[in-house]
Amino acid sequence: MPEPEHPAGRRPRLTRERVLEEAVALADEAGFDGLSMRTLADRLGVVPMALYKHVRDKEALLDGMVETVLAEVPPPPDEPGAGWKAAARTRVLDTRRALQRHPWAWRALETRPAPTPAMLDHMEAMLRILRGGGVSPQLTHHAMHALGSRIWGFTQEVGASGPPPTDPDEIAAVMAAMAARWPAVLESAMSAGHDPDTTVGAGCDDDFEFAFALDLILDGTEALDARGWTPWEGVAAGAEG
Amino acid sequence: MPEPEHPAGRRPRLTRERVLEEAVALADEAGFDGLSMRTLADRLGVVPMALYKHVRDKEALLDGMVETVLAEVPPPPDEPGAGWKAAARTRVLDTRRALQRHPWAWRALETRPAPTPAMLDHMEAMLRILRGGGVSPQLTHHAMHALGSRIWGFTQEVGASGPPPTDPDEIAAVMAAMAARWPAVLESAMSAGHDPDTTVGAGCDDDFEFAFALDLILDGTEALDARGWTPWEGVAAGAEG
DNA sequence: ACGCGAGGTGTACGGCGTACACCTATAACG
DNA sequence: CGTTATAGGTGTACGCCGTACACCTCGCGT
Numbered sequence: 001m002p003e004p005e006h007p008a009g010r011r012p013r014l015t016r017e018r019v020l021e022e023a024v025a026l027a028d029e030a031g032f033d034g035l036s037m038r039t040l041a042d043r044l045g046v047v048p049m050a051l052y053k054h055v056r057d058k059e060a061l062l063d064g065m066v067e068t069v070l071a072e073v074p075p076p077p078d079e080p081g082a083g084w085k086a087a088a089r090t091r092v093l094d095t096r097r098a099l100q101r102h103p104w105a106w107r108a109l110e111t112r113p114a115p116t117p118a119m120l121d122h123m124e125a126m127l128r129i130l131r132g133g134g135v136s137p138q139l140t141h142h143a144m145h146a147l148g149s150r151i152w153g154f155t156q157e158v159g160a161s162g163p164p165p166t167d168p169d170e171i172a173a174v175m176a177a178m179a180a181r182w183p184a185v186l187e188s189a190m191s192a193g194h195d196p197d198t199t200v201g202a203g204c205d206d207d208f209e210f211a212f213a214l215d216l217i218l219d220g221t222e223a224l225d226a227r228g229w230t231p232w233e234g235v236a237a238g239a240e241g
Numbered sequence: 242m243p244e245p246e247h248p249a250g251r252r253p254r255l256t257r258e259r260v261l262e263e264a265v266a267l268a269d270e271a272g273f274d275g276l277s278m279r280t281l282a283d284r285l286g287v288v289p290m291a292l293y294k295h296v297r298d299k300e301a302l303l304d305g306m307v308e309t310v311l312a313e314v315p316p317p318p319d320e321p322g323a324g325w326k327a328a329a330r331t332r333v334l335d336t337r338r339a340l341q342r343h344p345w346a347w348r349a350l351e352t353r354p355a356p357t358p359a360m361l362d363h364m365e366a367m368l369r370i371l372r373g374g375g376v377s378p379q380l381t382h383h384a385m386h387a388l389g390s391r392i393w394g395f396t397q398e399v400g401a402s403g404p405p406p407t408d409p410d411e412i413a414a415v416m417a418a419m420a421a422r423w424p425a426v427l428e429s430a431m432s433a434g435h436d437p438d439t440t441v442g443a444g445c446d447d448d449f450e451f452a453f454a455l456d457l458i459l460d461g462t463e464a465l466d467a468r469g470w471t472p473w474e475g476v477a478a479g480a481e482g
Numbered sequence: 483a484c485g486c487g488a489g490g491t492g493t494a495c496g497g498c499g500t501a502c503a504c505c506t507a508t509a510a511c512g
Numbered sequence: 513c514g515t516t517a518t519a520g521g522t523g524t525a526c527g528c529c530g531t532a533c534a535c536c537t538c539g540c541g542t
Contacts (some may be wrong), residue, residue: 014520038498049500050521058499063283110351120423127425137432141445144429146454148396155389159356182361184368188385190379208472213387216461217454229448234442255489278530290531299530317496 014046016054020064027065032104035059062108067118069105073099078124080104083219084133092214096153106154127149134148135225143221143233150214157206255287257295261305265343268306273345278302303349308348308359314394315338317366325374326459332367333455337394368391375468383472384462391455398447445461 012018019040025090026043027035039046039056072103073095076087101103123144130140133229149155165171192204253259260281268276268286277431278299282289296302314336317328340346353360371381390396406412419427433445 036497038497047522049523051500053520065393083476109399112399112400114402117398117422120419120426123435124423124425127429131428132424137428138243141432142450142453143430145445145450146457148400148454152399154352155388158350158390159360160351162354178361181358182365184365184372187372187378188368188382191382199487204386209383209386212383213389213458214385217457220457220461249535277528288491290492290533293531294489 013055014044014050016064019044019054019061020068021053022070023061023065027104028102029106032107035104063112063116066105066108066112066116067107069098069102070118070122072101073122076129084129084135087129087133087220088126089214089218091129092147092150093211094153095122095151096210099153106149106152106156109152109154110149110156123151135221136230138231139221139225139229143217146217146221147214150210150217155210155213173204255285255291255295257305260285260292260295260302261309262301264306267307268345269343273348276345304357307346307349307357310339310343311359311363313342314363317370325462327369328370329367330455330459331395332370333388333391334375334396334452336363337451338391340394347390347393347397350393350395351390351397359360362391375420376462377471378463380470381468381470384458387432387462388455391451391458394455396451461463 022043023035025042026040030039037051038048040061041051044050051061055064066179073091076091081087104191109119115123120196127140127144131137135143144151178189189204263284264276264281267281271280275311278292279289281302283291292302292388294407296305304441314332317332322328350360366390368381368385371384372378376384385392406415416427
């Protein structure tokens with residue numbers, strides 16, 4: 001029965017778009033490590049090797065997935081409104097929001113051995129914000145490096161665990177161990193500072209920390225720009241003069 | 242031939258220390274992906290399963306390797322010399338030097354799901370530098386976040402490729418493509434700025450960029466500290482006032 | 483002298499990415 | 513309308529990976 005538009009629909013032909021779409025969905029649900037050529041093929045009702053007709057290999061699949069996610073970032077407005085700093089800030093936070101919808105994305109991004117076209121587009125847009133705002137090429141270059149992974153909207157906290165222990169006894173034990181050997185770590189964990197009535201320890205607001213660091217860099221860059229900083233002043237010229 | 246004390250010496254008994262030592266050496270030579278339980282066992286002249294008598298699993302092996310590398314970082318002096326900023330700077334750069342000797346280490350660090358004791362020790366030392374210098378608990382907390390992976394001595398450049406193409410034709414082709422679609426990226430690549438007579442494009446000094454970003458954060462934190470900043474001022478209070 | 487336990491071995495399983503040969507349904511064309 | 517080329521899906525297989533589990537074999541304390 002050659003019924004191409006069967007009610008349930010003859011399984012639609014695979015396309016690169018469908019593959020990427022389902023790969024993103026699968027990674028969203030199963031995490032970065034839950035995504036394999038085999039699980040993806042299963043999800044598409046197809047044999048693993050079928051995927052290779054649409055992506056060269058898994059690396060290319062990841063490239064495409066990054067492309068897909070980056071396409072979700074709203075483009076910067078043509079008209080820079082309130083200066084480059086605000087525009088850059090908005091763009092970074094926009095990117096962060098897109099990446100936060102796909103928690104696996106930073107691992108994909110970090111393992112790209114070379115910038116993909118979508119990544120270059122993304123960088124290009126950010127560079128134009130700075131250069132268009134009159135920041136010198138040199139300072140722009142260094143600022144991009146300083147922003148580093150923040151440009152991409154993520155900061156992987158080294159050693160950030162999953163959910164903290166919920167068992168009160170266990171919490172107490174951990175706290176005791178900390179107090180003995182790592183008192184400063186313990187104090188710092190209790191010193192989120194924003195939102196005073198937050199639950200102790202767990203109350204660290206990632207968005208605040210991200211914005212704080214971002215503003216430190218943007219404000220610092222702005223200050224250097226305002227003073228006409230040049231690299232020849234030496235490395236630590238930031239706030240010394 | 243049961244020659245127990247063969248001239249070359251009976252293969253010494255495996256110890257956790259020997260396992261970790263050789264694991265580090267292997268990763269140094271073969272890279273992070275070249276390290277597997279099997280290749281490591283080969284190197285030790287032993288069957289893969291023998292390793293499991295000394296490390297619980299591969300995750301624990303990586304924990305131990307991180308421990309080993311972090312032990313190479315010189316401890317901070319008890320006497321803070323020239324203020325917390327200089328001390329923090331020195332410690333970060335010391336850490337960076339240790340990590341640079343083991344290029345695989347950032348991947349191991351980044352994939353630790355929870356901080357290991359050695360990592361907590363490391364953080365503790367840095368926190369004490371700030372707190373000992375009189376920085377408030379809140380600002381210390383945020384500064385630690387802002388320093389982020391820089392505390393650990395690395396900043397993985399997203400999309401940083403290996404060696405750039407050496408074939409002149411290929412270079413020309415890449416440059417042409419960039420000029421057409423990513424002119425700002427191209428300009429930025431040519432604008433390293435430090436060391437004017439560097440080869441175009443390839444002359445970006447990672448150490449300079451690292452130090453630049455580090456100083457941006459440390460100087461910014463210092464300025465906030467000097468003015469008695471508190472989180473209630475709001476996120477972007479950095480340089481607005 | 484003996485036995486016991488720490489430490490090294492062998493085999494095996496299930497997962498991964500993917501090379502390669504094969505089949506099949508479609509669409510272009512004489 | 514029949515033929516045929518081909519894009520796209522299939523099946524099998526290989527060589528890696530981490531590691532569970534049963535086993536053996538020393539060397540040491542008794």
